[in-house]
Amino acid sequence: MRKVAVVGVGITRFGELWNSSLRNLTIEAGIKALNDAGVPGERVDALYTGCMSGDMFIKQGHIASLIADYGGLLPVPSTRVESACASGGLAVRQGLMAIASGMANIVVVGGVEKMTDALGSQTTGYLASAADQEWESFNGATFPSLYALMARRHMYEYGTTEEQLSLVAVKNHHNGSLNPNAHFQFEVSLEKVMNSSFVADPLRLFHCSPVSDGAACVVLASEDKAKELSDDPIWIIGSGQASGAIGIYDRDDICTIDSTVNAGKSAYKMAGITPKDIDFAEVHDCFTIAEIINIEDLGFFKKGEGGKAVEEGITSLDGELPINPSGGLKAKGHPVGATGVAQVVEAVTQLRGKAGKRQIKDAEIGLTHNIGGSGGTAVVHIFSR
Numbered sequence: 001m002r003k004v005a006v007v008g009v010g011i012t013r014f015g016e017l018w019n020s021s022l023r024n025l026t027i028e029a030g031i032k033a034l035n036d037a038g039v040p041g042e043r044v045d046a047l048y049t050g051c052m053s054g055d056m057f058i059k060q061g062h063i064a065s066l067i068a069d070y071g072g073l074l075p076v077p078s079t080r081v082e083s084a085c086a087s088g089g090l091a092v093r094q095g096l097m098a099i100a101s102g103m104a105n106i107v108v109v110g111g112v113e114k115m116t117d118a119l120g121s122q123t124t125g126y127l128a129s130a131a132d133q134e135w136e137s138f139n140g141a142t143f144p145s146l147y148a149l150m151a152r153r154h155m156y157e158y159g160t161t162e163e164q165l166s167l168v169a170v171k172n173h174h175n176g177s178l179n180p181n182a183h184f185q186f187e188v189s190l191e192k193v194m195n196s197s198f199v200a201d202p203l204r205l206f207h208c209s210p211v212s213d214g215a216a217c218v219v220l221a222s223e224d225k226a227k228e229l230s231d232d233p234i235w236i237i238g239s240g241q242a243s244g245a246i247g248i249y250d251r252d253d254i255c256t257i258d259s260t261v262n263a264g265k266s267a268y269k270m271a272g273i274t275p276k277d278i279d280f281a282e283v284h285d286c287f288t289i290a291e292i293i294n295i296e297d298l299g300f301f302k303k304g305e306g307g308k309a310v311e312e313g314i315t316s317l318d319g320e321l322p323i324n325p326s327g328g329l330k331a332k333g334h335p336v337g338a339t340g341v342a343q344v345v346e347a348v349t350q351l352r353g354k355a356g357k358r359q360i361k362d363a364e365i366g367l368t369h370n371i372g373g374s375g376g377t378a379v380v381h382i383f384s385r
Contacts, residue, residue, distance in 0.1 A: 001101075002099060002100050002101075002222050002223060003100075003222070003226075003235060004096050004099045004220055004221070004222065004223075004226075004235070004236045005220070005223065005226035005230070005233035005234060005235045005236065006218050006219070006220060006233065006235075006344065006348050006383070007036075007037040007039070007219050007220070007221045007225075007226050007230045007233050008033040008035075008036035008037025008038070008039060008217075008219030009032075009036055009217070009219075009344070009345040009348050009349065010028075010029040010030060010031065010032025010033030010035075010036060010216070010217045010218075010345070011029055011032070011181055011214075011215070011216040011342055011345045012025050012028050012029050012181070012215045012216070013180075013181050013214065014182060014212045014214035014332055014333030015183040015212060015213065015214070016116045016183075016212070016213065017116070017213040017214065018116070020114075020213065021058075021114065022051075022054055022058055022114040023066060023067065023070045025112055025213065025215035026049065026067050026070075026071070026110050026215045026217070027067075027070060028215065029110060029215040029216050029217040030071055030108060030110055030217045032217065033108065033110075033217035033219050034219060036219070037221075037229055038230075039106060039219055039221075039229065041071075041073050041076075043106050044073060044076050044106050044107070044108050045076070045098075045103075045104035045105055045106050045107060046077050046078075046079070046095070046098050046103075046104045046107045046108075047064075047067065047071075047073055047076050047078040047079070047107070047108045047110070048078075048079050048080075048091040048092075048095045048098075048107065048108075048109045048110070049063055049064060049067050049079070049081065049091060049110045049111065049112065049337075050081045050082075050083075050087035050088035050089070050090065050091035050092075050110070050111035050112070050337045050338070050340060050341060051063045051080055051081075051082065051087060051111070051113060051337035052082055052083075052084055052085065052087045052130070053113070053126050053127075053129070053336070054112075054113070054114070056118075056122075056126045056129070057113065057114055057115055057117060057123075057126060058114050058117055058118075062080075063080040063112075064079050064080040065078065067110065067112075073108070079094065081094055083377045084336070084373045084376065085130065085284070085286065085334070085340075085372050085373065086284075086340060086370045086371055086372030086377040086378065086379050087111065087336065087337045087372070088111030088216070088339050088341040088342070089339075089343070089344075089370030089381070090241065090370075090372075090377070090379050091109050091110070091340070091341065092109050092218065092220075092340060092341060092344055092381060093239055093241055093379055093381070095108075095109040095218075095220045096220060096236055096381075099221070099222050104222075105221065105224075105225050106220070106222075106225055107219070107220045107221075108217065108218075108219055108220075109217065109218050109220060110216070110217040110341060111217070111335075111337045111338035111339065111340060111341030111342065112216075112335065112337050113212075113213065113214070113215075113335035113336045113337040113338055114335070115212060115213055115336070116211060116212070116213050124142055125137075127142075127143055128141075128142050128143065130143075130372060130373035130376070131143065131246065131373055131374060132246045132247035132249075135249060136247050136248075136249070142200070143286070143287075143373075144200040144203055144208060145200040146248055146374045147200075147203060147286070147287040147289055147290060148200035148201060148202060148203045148289075149248065149254060150254050150289055150290075150293065150374070151165065151202055151203060151287070153254050153255055154255045154293065154304075154307075155202065157255055158255070158303070158307070159304070160289075160292065160304070160307040161307065162194060162202055163190070163194065163311070164307030164308070164310055165202065165288045165289055165292070165307070166190055166193040166204075166207070166288070167190065167310050167311055168291050168292065168310050168330070169188060169193045169206045169330055169331075170187075170190050171310065171316055171324075172285065172288075172291075172324050172327050172328040172330040172331045172332075173186065173187050173188045173327070173330070173331045174316075174317075175317060175324060175325050175326060175327040175328070175331060175358055176326070176328075176330075176331025178327075178356065179327050179331075179332055179358060181214075181332070182326070182327045182331050182332045182333060183212050183331065183332060184210065184327070184331045184333070185331075188206060192206065193206040193207070203287055203288075203289070207287055207288045208287055209285065209286045209287065209328075209329040209330050209333070209334040210333055210334060211334070212333030212334050212335040213335050214335040214342070215335070215338050216338045216341040216342035216344075216345050218341060218344050218345060218348070220236075221233070232352060232385070234347075234348045234351050234352065234383050234384070234385060235383065235384050235385075236381055236382070236383055237270070237272075237273075237365075237382050237383065238266075238267035238268060238271030238273070238380070238381065239266075239270060239379075239380070239381050239382070240262070240263040240264060240266025240267035240268075240269075240270065240379070240380045240381075241263055241266070241377070241378070241380075242258070242259040242260075242262035242263040243376065243377055244257060244258045244259030244260075244262075244375045244376055244377070244378070245258075245375075245376065246373060246374075246376040247374075248374050248375075251375075255293065255303070256293070256296075256297055256303065257293060257294065257297050257371065257374075257375035257378065258375070259375050259376065259377060259378035260293075260294055260297040260298060260369065260375065260378040260380070261297045262378070263369075263378040263379060263380040264298045264299060264369070264378075264380050267367070267380040267381065267382050268382070270382075271382045271384075273365070274299070275299035275300050277365055278300070278321070278367045278382070279321075279322075279362070279363045279364055279365050279366060280321065280322040280323070280325055280347075280350060280360045280363055280366050280367075281295070281298065281300070281321070281322075281323055281324075281366065281367040281368070281369065282323075282325070282326060282328070282343035282346050282347060282366070282369065283295060283298065283323060283324060283328070283367075283369040284339070284371040285324055285328040285330050286329050286334060286371070288330065290371070291306075291310075291323065291324065291328065291330075292306035292307050292310065293306065294369060295309065295315065295323060298367070298369060298380070300321055300323075309321075317360065322360050325346065325355065325358050325360055326346040332346075339370060340370035340379060343370060344381065346368075347366040347367070347381075350366055351364070351383060351384070364384065364385055365382065365383065365384050365385075366383045367380065367381070367382050367383075368380065368381045368383070
């Protein structure tokens, strides 16, 4: 299997971007990534775009053709990748496999979602399509309520507190305040988080990621092309993907996301490392309980100790294991199709030493973790300088 590197990254601002269309957001991120890589469009062998629900949010299907056409990349083969909120991470994995297999040398991977053009009630329904329609959504379950069930059980089993859930938000808003592309570029106090309105008990408004627009893009290259294009390529040394039960009712333990556990194990095995070797991670914190569960399932902390790790400052920017230096989904924003690619952009930016005020000191190995739904899909990538 051939080695693969990231040689270019690009990202738009995340937020309520009323004056930008899905296609314009994707092209903006793509141009930035290609310029960063120094790659002209005619050298691109394949294009993958993560997009969960363009056909629902903006009534636009056939995203693959749209992006290749509008991006001036015809006749490059273009593929849309959909795996709910893990669409972006899975698109990166598809690009990785295309190069590793020898089918391509240079691949552009994008992720995009335009969510704010829909009404709030519509958005809730569109996102709920990633849950089990017959047994969860039909009976009124939304993702806030599903993650609330996971949170309440975690609190019962391990003594996780509402304050610990809230400290995740405080930390990630601090990180987001240092990220010029974040949806929320402001800090919040613990008191403000804990006094915000309930969405689904015990989850409050500030425990939940926002509805966002945005796009991100990376350029991947084979080893020989990477060395030709870049003096500082960032290598993808590990990658794992796993599936889990789509509905939480069908799981042995709703405090554990099995797909995350298995994807993480696959990525660590491929990289030849353990969780102790990771210097920082971007994990899927669609709700603050998700960050706590995911840092446990990725092997960073024992089950039940994730909340305590946040409380002790271990996961802060200057802690032993910084988690979500970008601000995470909670503060950076969560345009669902773009999230997995944006995580890679952050990992590469950190490893290049170009993250500005949120730069992690001496970062050598980073991990990204992207989930679809409540854990039906998980994708993990590991990067090294």
